[in-house]
Amino acid sequence: MTWEVLSIIGTVAFAVSGAIIAMEEEYDILGVYILGIVTAFGGGAIRNLLIGVPVSALWEQGMLFQIALLAITAVFIFPNNLLKHWRRWGNFFDAVGLSAFAIQGALYAYEMNHPLSAVIVAAVLTGSGGGIIRDLLAGRKPLVLRSEIYAVWAVMCGVAVGLGITSSPFELYTLFILTTALRVLSYLYKWRLPNRSLRAHG
Template sequence: MWDILNILGTMAFAISGALVAIEENYDIFGIFVLSFITAFGGGAIRNLLIGLPLQLLWSQSALFKTALLTTLVILLLPTIWLKRWPLILIFFDAVGLGAYAIEGALYAVSAHHGLATVIVAATLTGIGGGMLRDVLAGRKPFVLQHDEYYAIWTILGGMAIGLKWVQSPVQLYILLGSIVSLRMISVIFHWRVPHHLFTQWSRQKSQSPTP
C-alpha cells in the first residue's frame, strides 16, 4: 500500500508540475526541475516535520525514475491531447494531494505520533509539493486562496487515519478516492469557503476612525 501511494503521488505531482511548467513556458530543464520539486517537495517537508532523515529522499531511486519517465511522457504527448490543461492539472493535483496526504498520515502513525501530528503530517505532505510548485511558477498557491477547499481534504484524511477510522488497504483506497472526488467536485461546482464574516469585519475595521 505504501509503495502504491508513493508511486501514485509521485506520478500525479510530477505530471502537475510538468503541466504548470509548460503553461508558464519553461524550457526543458525548467520542466524537469518543477516536476521533481512538485513530486518530492511534500516528502521532504514531511521528513523534516516528523524527524525522519532528509537523506532518505535520495534512497528512492525507483521513484526518481518514475518521475523522470512520467515527465518524459508529458513532453512527448501531442499538444492537442493536453488542450484541457486546467482540468487535467487539477485532477492530477488532486490525486497527488490525496495520495501524499494518506502517506504522510501513515508515516506519522508508524512513528507513534499523536493525532495532531498525524493531521499536520498529512496536510504538509499533501500540500507541500503543490505549494513549492506554485511559488516557483509565480502563482498564488491553492492552499493560500481564501475561497479554496484544498487543505481541508488533507486535514479530514489525516483525522480519519489518526482516529483509526480508516486502517485496511481497501479503506485507504476508498479514502483516496473520496479525497480526489471531493476535490474535483469542489472545483467543478465552485464550492467556496464562507468568508463573508471576515470580509465584513475587515471592512468595519478599515472604516473605523484611527485613534
C-alpha cells in the same frame, strides 16, 4: 503494499502537474524537470523535516525518482493538441496527488507513533507542500491558501488515519477515492471556505 501504490500514484500525479505548469509558464526543458521533481518530492521533504526523519531518506526512493522522470518526459514529448485538455484534467491530477500523498504522509507519521496533531500536519504538508512550492516557483498564488477548499481534504485524511478509522488496505483505498471525489466536486461546484477581504470596494 498500499503505501507503495499511493506513493507511485501521488508521484506521477504531482510530477505531471508540475511539468504541465512549467510548460504553461514557458520554462525550458530543465525548468520543466526541476518543477516536476520539486512538486513530486517537496511535500515529503518538508514533512520529513518536521516529524524527525532525515531529509536524506528521500534519496533512498530511487524507483520513485525514475518514475517521476519518466512521467515528466512523457508529458514533455506529448503532442500539444493532447496537452490542451490539461485544463480539464489538470485539477483531477492535482486531486489524485493530494489524496494519495495526504494518506501516505498520515500513515508515515502514524506508524512512527506520533500524536494526532502530528499525523494531521504530516498529511497536510505531504499532500499540499509540493503544490505550494510548485505554485511559488511558477509565480502563482498557492492553491492551498485560496478560499477554495483544498487542504481541508488533507486534514480529513489525517484525522481518519490518526484516529485509526482507516487501517486496512480496502479502507485506505476507499478514503483515497472519497478524498479525490470530494476535491473534484469542490472545484467543479466552486465550494469555498469563508474569507474576508480588506480591500476597499467601490
